[in-house]
Amino acid sequence: MKYCPECGAPVSLCIPSGDHLPRSVCTRCGAIHYQNPKLVVGAIAEWDERILLCRRAIEPCLGRWTLPAGFMENGETTAEAAVRETLEEACATIALDDIFALIDLPHISQVHVFYRAHLLTPTFGPGEESLDVALVSPADIPWEQLAFRTVTLALRHYLADRESRQWTFHHDSVGWLVPS
């Protein structure tokens, strides 16, 4: 941030009184502009024991496979975000079962949340951000072609829980502290 979104004057980085971190503070109106982590929300959606995956049409990781997921919008719940992203990226209508995983990514200031879900009909197709969409059997998941480590983690937890017939909530952190 170089300019104040409220008045358009330049901002400078300084630690406001009572604070402990440098913030972008307006040199004219004094407004303090905080920047905070973003939530990315997605779904592990099943139909007939197969999982809905999307092949990305955009960077990062163009051409790789991912779960339908994206940035949560203001005014919605995490559940609504998961349903919306699945509709947008995979043209699929899902019902959510339960919240399933939360993964911290401090190196990029993101938190990823995944829901378990199921398709209401076996109807799907690529949205604007997808090259292809498929229902994939666990044995056919393209592990080496997955887009993000959080997708790999969420799918591993999902298949392990499904195998043991015991669903639990999973919490992980990836990034600086974890070897890739």
Next chain:
Amino acid sequence: MKYCPECGAPVSLCIPSGDHLPRSVCTRCGAIHYQNPKLVVGAIAEWDERILLCRRAIEPCLGRWTLPAGFMENGETTAEAAVRETLEEACATIALDDIFALIDLPHISQVHVFYRAHLLTPTFGPGEESLDVALVSPADIPWEQLAFRTVTLALRHYLADRESRQWTFHHDSVGWLVPS
């Protein structure tokens, strides 16, 4: 947002190509500025079967009691945020046990996350944003004087789980759809 944080020119609200919601788009450099929900993270920290509560020194809800919690910062994990906020607001050092609850607040575009935790020593006191800090027995929780509905919800879940000796992860949504 009225001005572009990148170049200082006025922004206008319009729906970018391929998008479905109005965004603040710069009238000069074309940068699209997204606004997303914020994460608030806190802790339910115990010592000797009592729970750490803070009396707020700031608005909103000045004078009411709350769990130590606050906005997550860029570059940290939810766990680090819970530990930091407890140190800042209650001058208490905690160890986290497990992630405990996630609560959606779509009406204010927030998501609240609470951890279960325990104090490492029975040392605490009011930080800059607290008037008072106390270890409170479950029977003495000032339910009518709690600051936020998410704090009430998290404490109710916590005490019920403790009573049943079975910790589970809780997910709720408060706001538009739920009568207060």
